[in-house]
Amino acid sequence: MIHHQVIPMKYDNVAQINDIAGLEQQCKQLDSACLKADLEHLTKEDGDHGLLCYHNGQLVGLLSWYPSEGTTGSINAVVHPQYRRQGVLRSLLERAREDVRPLGIHRLSYRVPQSHPAGMAAVQAFGAAYDRSEHAMKLQNDASAKQSQTVFSSGLDLTAAEPEDLEFMIACSSAAFGDPEDWTRDYFRHTDEPSRPTYVIRKENEPVGLIRVNVINDSTGFIHNFCILPARQGEKLGRAALTLMVHRLLEQGYTDIRLSVVTENERALSLYRSVGFDVTTEYKYFIGPI
Template identity: 60%
Template sequence: MSSYQVVPMVYNSKEQINAIILLEQQCKQLDSVHLKADLDHISQKDGDHALLCYRDGTLVGLLSWYASDTVTGNINAIVHPQYRRQGVFSNLLKRAILDMKPQGINQLSYRVPQGLSPGVHTAQSLRAIYDRAEYSMQLVNEALEVTEPPELTLSVAKDEDMEFMVTCSSQAFGDSEEWTRNYFMQTNEPSRVNYIAWQDQTPVGLVRINSINATTAFIHNFCISPDYQGRKIKRTALRILVNLLREQSYTDIRLSVVTENERALNLYRSVGFEVNSEYHYFSGNLNM
């Protein structure tokens, strides 16, 4: 029986990129769930790590991962339906763990599309515990016009804004300031831009943009300081941000939200975002 060959992806390899696109298409034809390889994230320099699994020269599986902090590896994987339960994912994961351990990563987060039962079974077989579900949302309508002059302004964060960013994010999301500071340092790539929301020369909020490519922007870490919540500031800031991204020629604007956060879900819909997919997340560790 032929053995599997696991190799690192070369981000600018046209041959590998074409093979990944074909694998996505094959999965889409054979699955009721559309699996995504997150090609935008793995086909750029300094993007997510990616491993490819071949059998007899044919790509049958892919695993990508990135570290959102200093200890957690976030995993996304796709396996050709005809090669599932045959060791493809386990071979990919073993190799990924070898790459993660020297970086101090000891926790894993598996992303599974809603409705993909093989993915759920795999996560459970690895003793991973269900963590949360998130909607992926995409802007489908133009943001409403902001009254001029706006009651709020956005500006690119400067080095001296770091302490506000740490405090604001920590208070909004319930993480420690130490973890939050490490997270910002870990995700300080050129593709990310941090914006501070100001009202009357006072910093009141934070939002980060990850530029996936020339036309796609992902909004994340969007938060308002507790003292200023409930004043419609978040909706105004989001409208300003969307208009700003449109001016920068982004045509595909995305974000994600926990499915149980009805307040945030309604906010994003009010500005023109709609749900296009749902993902479930499972937490595990490096011990297989």
């Protein structure tokens, strides 16, 4: 067991940001797994919370977290390969638990790359159970968005959500994803922030779906909560709406456009690929108690 110091990260601390970038680069060189520090989430004033573990002045571990779905804390961690199995992750997690308990968070969700069995063993040792697997996808070919003349003549449009759209958003999301409306209402309340705009998908002015974008930074946007009313599915509205959203993001200068999809959802995976997205990494998610 090494002696280490755990401190909170400051989003605008240049030295800490450089240390994190260096740790991520060292992991890439020494480890075949795709461990990402998600630095873009940590360098926003209202972004993820970061905890740093130093040993003799060297950053050897990072844990970031953010509240998700009200009572869940989403965890991402990176530990230097030469300092694993030495209590680094456990020390970071103990401090994270202290930070999240006062917020009413009573369970933790861990994200682990498919190619990282040591990480999966670690979270299972913390009492977490497998929840789901997701493909991380990134826009690799924007040809379909740039050649979207048919989309603009289809009567489909995206409009920024207004307060009066909330009930439709709740009903649509609940119906599409199978979540209770009370839970969905609480989710939208917790994720109502300027950096996460919501768009209502309209067909000839009638609302038929919704799509949201988590703006990570000036060049990166993460598409999520994309759904079409079950009664309107099968009308090829999904591909048109996603193409339109991608086209709009490209026009706004976003060069890094991402999304994720549950691995079992072959229909959605096919749709995203048809618009130009490719799988970059597969992640497994585990959920456990505080």
